[in-house]
Amino acid sequence: MEYVVEMLNIRKEFGNFVANDNITLQLQKGEIHALLGENGAGKSTLMNVLFGLYQPEGGEIRVRGKKVDITNPNVANDLGIGMVHQHFMLVENFSVTENIILGSEPTKLGVTNKKDAADKVQALSEQYGLNVDPYAIIEDISVGMQQRVEILKTLYRGAEILIFDEPTASLTPQEIIELVQIMKRLIAEGKSIILITHKLKEIMDVSDRVTVIRKGQGIGTVVTAETNPNELASLMVGRQVEFKTEKVPASPKDEVLDIRDLVVLDYRGVAKVKNLNLNVRKGEIVGIAGIDGNGQSELIEAITGLRKVKSGTIFINEKDVTGLKPRKVTEAGVGHIPQDRHKHGLVLDFPIGHNIALQTYYTKPISKNGVIDYDKINEKAKQIIADFDVRTQGPHELARSLSGGNQQKAIIGREVDRDPDLLIAALPTRGLDVGAIEFIHSRLIEQRDNGKAVLLISFELDEVMNVSDRIAVIHDGEIVDIVTPETTTEQQLGLLMAGHKLDDNEKGKLKEGEDQHVE
C-alpha cells in the first residue's frame, strides 16, 4: 500500500506534559483519513507537528516514502501539505484573491498581478466545484464560503495533502453537506485528506479509515466500513458512551419563567422577537428549537438583561424583571451559560479561578467591604474544577489556555454551582466531543431533577429531542408550536422550524410518510 504521509511513533512534549506519546498515523493516497479524539487529546498538536509548527521530540515523518524534517510551515507547503484551519486565517476586508495570494503575491515589474491570480483562482474554483467568486470581499461572504477560500488557498499553493481541522464546527447543516461533496471531489481529483474531528457522524459519512487517539496516546487505526459509532466512541473516550441520555419523566411544578408578549429589537431597530409567549416550570427542561437567527439570541439577551425590551413582560418567580440590569436578573435566580463563551462567558486573559468567580466575586465570603479574598476564590475554584471535571493545571492557569470543552465545563460549573432557579443554557455543547456532551446533558437533567427550571437553546435537533421535556419551536421571532419529543419526529420539527404550521390532518399525513421513510 502506498502511503503519502507517514507519521511514525511521534512524541511531542511541552515541559513535563506529553501531548503526543508514540502516535502513528499513515495516510494512503486518495483516502479521507479521520483523526478522532476528545478535546485536548492531542489531535491539533499532532497536526501542528506535521505542518511544521512544532518539532517532535521523537519519531519520524515520511512524505511519499522519504524521511523529511519539517522545520516550519514553508517546508510543509513545499511538500504539498496544506492546512484548513478551524479558525480561518483571512483578512476580512481583502478580496478572495488577495487573501489567497497573501504572502506569495505574483508580481509583474514590481506591481502585484491580481488579474492572473484571480483567473487561476477562478479555474481552481471551477475544477473542484467550489463556486467561489475571486473578487468577493471576505466579510461579505458566508462562513461556509470563507472555508472554501481556505481550501482554495491550499490548492493554489499546490497542496496534495489537505488537513481539515474541525471543519464543520462553525457550519450550518446545509454547508456541511456541501463540504462533504467538496471533500469527495478533492479525493476524486487525486488529493488525500486528513480530517480532524470528534463528530462520529461525519466520520461514518465521509472517511475511509480512522485513527483514534486518547489522552495523547495512539489507540489504533480502524477501517470505517468495519466499525460503528458506538465502537468509535468507546475507543475515543475509553469507556461505553450513552448516546441517549437516561432520564425519568419530568414532574413540572410552579412556573419559574413567564414571558408575555415580548418584543425585542436588534441593533438596526428591526423586531427579532415578536409577541413571544413562553413559560418554563420548576422541574422541566424546555428546549427552544430553531434555525440560527430566528430571534434566539435576542430572546436570551432580553431575559438576562443584556438587551432592551421593546414591549412585553418577563417574570421570574412571579417577580417582574423586565428591563432590569444583568446583575439584578442574576440575583433574581437566573444562571446563564452564554452562547459565545469567548465573548460573554469568559475573560480569557484572567486565570480560570477568577473566571469561576465572575458572578460571585462581589459577594460574601469572597468580598467584604470592597476587599477581595483571592484565597477564597481559588478555594471555590478548586472545588468547582473537581466537581465538574475541568481538566486544568489549577485555578491559576489562564482561561485562554484551556481547551474549549474544559472552558465550557468551567462556565457550567460556575452557573450550576450557584443553584439558580432558572438555568439558561445557550448552545451548551457547541464544538464539544461526545464525552463532554454526555456530561453536560446529564448536568442539565440533574438540575431539572433537583426541581430547577432549565431553558435550553440549541441548533442541534438531536440535542433538543434528547434533553428537553417540551420543545418550543421558534421561527421568525415567534413560538410557532410547543411539542413533546415523544410525539414528534425530527422531520416534523424541521418543518416547524422552517415556519410551516402543521394542522392535525397534515400531522397524520406526515407520520405516514415518515413511517415509509424509516422503512
Added chain:
Amino acid sequence: MSNRATNILVPLVSVILGLLVGAIIMLVSGYNPVTGYTALWNGIFGDLYTIGETLRQITPYLLAGLAVAFAFRSGLFNIGVEGQLIVGWFAAAYVGVAVELPKIIHLPLAILAAAAAGALWGFVPGLLKAKFRVHEVIVTIMMNYIALHVTNALIKTVSDGGDRTEKIFTSASLRSEFFQNLTEFSRLHYGILLALIMVGVMWLILEKTTLGYELKAVGFNQNASEYAGMNVNKNIILAMVISGAFAGLAGAMEALGTFEYVSSKGGFTGIGFDGIAVALLGMNTPLGVVFGATLFGSLKYGALNMPNEAGIPLEIVEIVIAVIIFFVASGYIIRLLLLRAANKKKEAK
C-alpha cells in the same frame, strides 16, 4: 538557560548594548564616549547632592508612570497624563499661594487639590468614552492642549499679568529639611515617599479590591464584564478618574516640592508623555513602574551633566539617552536573540 538567568541577563545586555550604540554615536560625532559616560555617571551618582536631585527627578516619573499603567490595566490608553499633570501642578500651587493654613491642613489640601484637578481632567475623556464611545486617545490629546493654555491664562490672572505665581507658603511645601541636610541641600522632598506610597496604593487597588477585579475584567473583555453584571461605563470613568488623580499628584510634586510655584509654559513638560514609556518599560505593574521611573529619572537628570562636564551638545546627549531607553524597551528582541543563541549551542552539542 534557566528562566531566572534570562530575566537578569536580558535587561543587563539591553543596557550594555544601548551604551555601546550610544558610544558609537558619540565617537562618530567626534566626542569621547568615556568622558561622556563618566559625566553621565557623575551626573547621576556624582555626590550626595546629585543623588538627591536624581531621586527628586524620579518622583514625578513614578506618579506619571502609575497613571499611565493604571489606565492600561483597565484597557484604556491615557495619553492625557501630561495635561492632568499640568492642571494638578496649577491646582496645588494655587492652593499653596491663595491661603495660609496650618501645615497639617494646608499641605494635604494642596495635594488633594492636585489629585482632584487631575481626576477632573481624566473624568471628561472617561465620560465621553463611556457615554458616546469617543476614543480616549483623541480626547486626552486635546485635553492636553486645553490644560496647557487654560493654566497659562489662569497663571496670568492670579499673578496680575505676570508669568509665574508667587512662591507657595511653606505650610504647603513638601520640602524637607531632613532630606536637604542629608543630600547637601538638593531639592529632594517628601514627595518621593508619597509617590512610593502610591505605588502601594495602586497595587492594593488592582490586586486586593473588588474594584480592581472589575477594572481588570472590563479592561480585558467588556462583553463578559457586562454579562457578569458589572457596570462597564462606571468602571471606564472610574479608571480614568483614578489615573488622572495619579497624574495630578505628579503635578503636585513639581508645585509643592521641586519648584514651589507654577509658571506659564511655552510647551509640554514631557513628563506625562515619558510616563507612557515608564509604564510600558515596567509592563504596567506597580513594581515595574518603580524600575522604569528610576531608569528614566536617572538618565534624564544625569544627562544634564554631559554638556557641562564633557562638552557634548545637548542634542547628541538626547540621542544617546533615547538609544539606551530604546534598547531597554526592546528587551523582547534581546530575549529572542539569547534564546536563539542558546538553541544553536544545544544543537551543536
